[in-house]
Amino acid sequence: MLDALGSPQSLLVLGASSDIAQATVAAVAARGRLNRVVLAGRPGERRDAAEASARALPGMSGAAITAVDFEASDSTSHSSFVDAVFDAGEVDVALVAFGVLPDAATVADPSAAANVVTANFTGAVSALTAISARMRGQGHGVIVVLSSVAGERPRRSNYLYGATKAGLDAFATGLGDSLHGSGVSVVVVRPGFVRTKMTHGMDAAPLAVGPDEVAQAIVTSLRGPSRTVWVPRPMRPVMSLLRHLPRTVFRRLPI
Template identity: 55%
Template sequence: MKDAFGTPQSLLILGGTSEIALATARRLVARRTRTVWLAGRPSPALEAAAEQLRDLGADARTVAFDALDSESHEETLGKVFTEGDIDMVLLAFGVLGDQERDEDEPLSAVRVAQTNYTGAVSSGLVCANALKRQGHGSLVVLSSVAGERARRANFIYGSSKAGLDAFAQGLGDALHGSGVHVMVVRPGFVRSKMTAGMKEAPLATTPEAVAEAIEAGLRRRAETVWVPGALRLVMSALRHVPRPVFRKLPV
């Protein structure tokens, strides 16, 4: 159960090597979180992440999880919940893809869509149903401002995040009153390994800043969190720019 300050005592991360997710885990472990499950493809990086959290005092465990293997999600994630209640699930996996290549290689584009959307739908529903059976818990979904309006530069990734965002919002409505809290997080450009070498966008942020926003959102049981907060206004304006004008913008 969450403590008196709303900090989860147990955490399941889907995408156990995500820089944002691990920054969030470190913040929560520094508070009151004691058990952390890192779900991801078995790798030295996953084990190293778990060891780092153990060094901070957490009981960190790993579980083999593949976002693309939807048929295994119920069994794999179900086993985690049989070990005890989970106070928070952080859905943090995703791939950026390569827009130019993906346009030329449709199967590559499909992989982006399957990872970011269908894999999230499958694992998100499995976790949501488990949290509902518990009668408590938070499901935090890492979306992106890229899903707010499709841009020529990354519409394949953006469309997959748009689908994820809509799914998570609808799921939050479906779970309203069940004791389960769904929070959608919309970061802008995050300085990370995923974006290394890319031209930095305005209002760029860091995994640590996103983690801080997630923690603050949990405390107030927010439904949507923008990182940084100024992006709420920026995207509200861009959403209403006429399409012929939007095509000409350097976004």
């Protein structure tokens, strides 16, 4: 259960090696109440490094940390994966942080493009469906979903990724509203450009932030009803303006 300040005792992370996820684990650990952390992701060096970093965090001394295999594109495995995690103990907060940002070659290849949709959207739908059912059963919990401003209005330079995030955002928002009154809430996080390995080598966009700023926005939004969180906050009026530009203008913007 979250305490009065919104600090969880147990945390499930899908996409353990994500830079934003790792910053969030550190921010939650700093609150000092964690006793269980499940780091789910594809096996390999990046997940191993994330696990080692988590174990080294100051606030993690009393927590049981487990790394488990999770493949977003394998929806058939998600029910049994989620059941195994919840059968082993309650989950106060689940962070859905996996995702891929496709390059131009991927966008142009029909099969590769569909794989991006499978990982970013279809896989998230199945994982969120399984997690929300178990959280509803335990009567409490917070699901944090990494959406993106890219889903607010897909840009010509980023429309495949934007489409997956628009779908994910719509699903997570509707899921949160469907859970109203159940004790479970869904926090939809819409960051702008975040300096992580996903954006490494790219020119930072205006209002760019680091993963720690996203993590702070997440930990301060764990209490209360389902909501949407913009990071940084000025992204909300900026995207509201961009959303309402006529298409003839929007498609000419260098974005």
